[in-house]
């Protein structure tokens with residue numbers, strides 16, 4: 001019997017486990033809430049809390065106006081909405097059902113009476129007519145091609161307040177030809193590894209890609225590196241300079 005390399009074996013184990021979950025879902029379909037929580041990547045409690053604590057550590061306060069790009073079903077949003085002064089949370093997402101799911105999550109968390117601004121957009125339209133002090137795109141640049149990153153940063157460069165900070169997570173790759181090789185990203189024990197690619201979802205990027213994406217925009221980019229994400233996502237900080 002041919003032996004598999006450890007990497008191939010891991011990939012097959014991940015695929016098999018995904019397939020088993022799909023079959024289990026057919027026997028007992030998950031409810032809508034579970035289904036949407038899984039679509040944003042699962043790890044609902046861990047990644048929701050982690051991103052919120054990270055933002056607070058950056059100086060994010062209740063009086064700030066906050067934009068959640070690719071907010072999904074408000075995995076982080078529930079924490080942000082609870083913390084912010086009412087009316088200061090803005091979220092956009094591609095998928096209307098995610099936004100509906102997000103509203104249901106707010107109600108379930110006892111936050112249904114808070115004023116929030118949720119918008120469906122597939123063009124990263126973050127123009128709500130107000131400047132943003134803080135923002136995040138958590139697990140979004142990991143799923144979109146570089147042209148979408150360009151569009152997102154260009155729009156944000158006009159809607160962030162001067163000095164406003166936007167954070168985005170990404171999977172890292174080396175520059176040069178080595179970027180073509182699929183990468184199994186590092187992960188904490190108990191979390192599944194992510195495979196990333198240069199030309200398809202999940203996408204990986206280098207800082208040079210982001211520098212290219214922001215060229216000519218009034219933005220300063222900083223590589224914050226590892227911030228404790230269980231599946232190896234790195235953190236980028238983008239600050240509007242003028």
Ligand SMILES: C[S@@+](CC[C@H](N)C(=O)[O-])C[C@H]1O[C@@H](n2cnc3c(N)ncnc32)[C@H](O)[C@@H]1O
Pocket residue numbers: 039040041047069070071072073074075076092093094095098121122123124137138139140143144148
């Ligand atoms: C992995 S989920 C993360 C959701 C949320 N940020 C969180 O931490 O739970 C990625 C989200 O990005 C949204 N998305 C992907 N491409 C987008 C785009 N071009 N514009 C807006 N949202 C997008 C998806 O619909 C999905 O809800």
